[in-house]
Amino acid sequence: xxxxxxxxxxxxxxxxxxxxxxxxxxxxxxxxxxxxxxxxxxxxxxxxxxxxxxxxxxxxxxxxxxxxxxxxxxxxxxxxxxxxxxxxxxxxxxxxxxxxxxxxxxxxxxxxxxxxxxxxxxxxxxxxxxxxxxxxxxxxxxxxxxxxxxxxxxxxxxxxxxxxxxxxxxxxxxxxxxxxxxxxxxxxxxxxxxxxxxxxxxxxxxxxxxxxxxxxxxxxxxxxxxxxxxxxxxxxxxxxxxxxxxxxxxxxxxxxxxxxxxxxxxxxxxxxxxxxxxxxxxxxxxxxxxxxxxxxxxxxxxxxxxxxxxxxxxxxxxxxxxxxxxxxxxxxxxxxxxxxxxxxxxxxxxxxxxxxxxxxxxxxxxxxxxxxxxxxxxxxxxxxxxxxxxxxxxxxxxxxxxxxxxxxxxxxxxxxxxxxxxxxxxxxxxxxxxxxxxx
Numbered sequence: 306x307x308x309x310x311x312x313x314x315x316x317x318x319x320x321x322x323x324x325x326x327x328x329x330x331x332x333x334x335x336x337x338x339x340x341x342x343x344x345x346x347x348x349x350x351x352x353x354x355x356x357x358x359x360x361x362x363x364x365x366x367x368x369x370x371x372x373x374x375x376x377x378x379x380x381x382x383x384x385x386x387x388x389x390x391x392x393x394x395x396x397x398x399x400x401x402x403x404x405x406x407x408x409x410x411x412x413x414x415x416x417x418x419x420x421x422x423x424x425x426x427x428x429x430x431x432x433x434x435x436x437x438x439x440x441x442x443x444x445x446x447x448x449x450x451x452x453x454x455x456x457x458x459x460x461x462x463x464x465x466x467x468x469x470x471x472x473x474x475x476x477x478x479x480x481x482x483x484x485x486x487x488x489x490x491x492x493x494x495x496x497x498x499x500x501x502x503x504x505x506x507x508x509x510x511x512x513x514x515x516x517x518x519x520x521x522x523x524x525x526x527x528x529x530x531x532x533x534x535x536x537x538x539x540x541x542x543x544x545x546x547x548x549x550x551x552x553x554x555x556x557x558x559x560x561x562x563x564x565x566x567x568x569x570x571x572x573x574x575x576x577x578x579x580x581x582x583x584x585x586x587x588x589x590x591x592x593x594x595x596x597x598x599x600x601x602x603x604x605x606x607x608x609x610x611x612x613x614x615x616x617x618x619x620x621x622x623x624x625x626x627x628x629x630x631x632x633x634x635x636x637x638x639x640x641x642x643x644x645x646x647x648x649x650x651x652x653x654x655x656x657x658x659x660x661x662x663x664x665x666x667x668x669x670x671x672x673x674x675x676x677x678x679x680x681x682x683x684x685x686x687x688x689x690x691x692x693x694x695x696x697x698x699x700x701x702x703x704x705x706x707x708x709x710x711x712x713x714x715x716x717x718x719x720x721x722x723x724x725x726x727x728x729x730x731x732x733x734x735x736x737x738x739x740x741x742x743x744x
Contacts, residue, residue, distance in 0.1 A: 317439045323493030324431050327387055328447045329454030330486045331424055334394055336458025337479050338363075338401065338417065344472045349407055359411055361696065363418035368689040370422030375682030378427055379675050383434070386427035388491045390420040395483035402476020426685040430678045433661035434495045442611075444654035445602025452596045452650075543663045543680035547728070551663075552687030554615070554725035555656035557622060557718045558649045559688050563695025564715055565591045569642060572629070572708050579635035590639045594646025602651045606658075611729045615655050619723030622648030626716035630709045645719075652722045653688070655729055660684050662732035 342356055349355070370390075378386050397417030404410035432444045461482075465475035569587030573579040598618070605614050625644030632638035660680045668676035702711025 317435060319493045320435055320495050321439070321443065323490045324428070324435060324495070325447060325450045326486065326490045327391070327431075327494065328428055328451040329457070330391060330483055330490070331394075331421075331428060332451035332454030333458040333461070334391075334398055334479070334483055335421065336455035337398060337462055337476075338414075340459045340462040341402075341472070341476075344466075345401075345410070348472050349404075349410060351407060355407060357696070359414045361693070362411060362415050363421065364689045364692045364696075366415045366418030367422030367425070367692075368686045370419040370424075371426045371682055371685040371689065372422075373682075374423040374426035374430075374685070375679040377423070378430055378678045378682070382496070383427040383430035383678060384491075384494045384496055386423055387431060387494060388487055390424035390427065391483060391487045393420045394424060395480040395487070398483065399477050399480040403473045422685065422689060425688065426682040429657045429681045429685060431495045433657065433677060433681060434674075436658065436661065438495075442603040442606040442658060444658050445599045445606070445651065448650075448654040449596050449599035449602075452592065452599065456592065456596075542676050543660060543667060543683075545683075547663050548660065548680060548683045550725060550728050551656045551660055552684055552690070554619075554722050554728060555653045555684075556687050556691040556694070557619070557715070557722050558653045559691025560695040560698065560718055561622065561626075561645060561649050561715055562595075563692055564698055564711065565642065565645065567695070567699045568702075568708055568711065572712075573635045573638060576708055577632065577635040577638055583635055586639055587642050591642040591646040594643040595650035598647045598650035599654060602654060605651075606655070611655050611659065611731055612726050615652055615729045616723045616726035618648045618651040618655075619719055619721070619726060620648070621645075622652075622719035623716045623723065624648070626712050626719055630712035630716065649719055649722065656684065657681060659729040662730075665732050 345359075346352065346356060374383075374386055381389075394417055397413055397420065400413035401410060401417060404413050428447070429444070432447050436443045461479060462475075465478070470478070566588055569591060570584035573587050574581065574584040602614065609617070622645050625641045625646075625648055628641030628644060629638045630641075632641060661677055664677040664680050665673060698711060698714065702708055702714070
């Protein structure tokens, strides 16, 4: 490793740690909302239909928030979207827990969904920025942190239930935890990344390219421009077709995630007669495999390349769903669920890295940040399209007689990731060079 690279890695260590924490906080909060469903039903005296409506509203609101994140980040910066969004999300968590009526509950849930989508998109903007500044794949580990945060959120809900805390008190405490984490992490996030322009973090002219705080006054600056003048499509945004293709390629993850969380234990219990103790292990095997695949993803990108990794992941996910569908015994199905997690878990982070590269190929000098953020926000909408589609599939194939057929449908969807893996090719423009400067 060159001295320059070593210094740059040290300078970006704090932003990397802070962003990892922010991804985990986002996953933590979302898991708290998901795993409190029985408590919501009891507190409001409503049935499954009302809760289904609430989560449908969350998906629509999150898609809207994701789409809005691009223009908002262009004006305020992705760091402010992340920090401000997490603060509002924490308030939304508290409001959901304290809502005395169904209309107020739905309003609080919609508010939470709106910032959920905005923060998701802005986190990925930060992640792509940091990948460029560090010169290596990082999104896999960030997505792993998000999944791990979800596990912690579920454990937190279990803990507050064990202690017998009321819904309002537990949500308020969890909101305080999120707010404290935001206060701790915010100073280390990527503050300003200005590509192809002479703007420094404090508004001082003459400092080229991107700047990342390391907590001690240092900054990472890459040379400019990061897109070639006169390159094909220079000045344009990433085409809608490119966004759609990558979105379709990655949609197997949110659909599969929704389906496994809804069907997994039901399939083991009702179809394979596993017993109530074993049934929850379907989601556990899947989720642990997702985390493991994402932890390894960045290293695997360096060894295999993004295209081979996505193709392998899509094929493994397809095989996993088929194995579950054909399993005569729950033990074999658990292997299949783990294979699904290992396979489709890597696709989403690689899609966001790929859209960042597509932005570099088409953006004019000085316009890369806007083009990238816009493309990332649009791609992130497919996360919630997938969640809605997963809910639809759950309804269509919900009975035990149709679960095997539903798993085959998921296998076909996962195969799209393998078929479209060629669209995940690494950047076709030179990587940033850079230097470390201190003000």
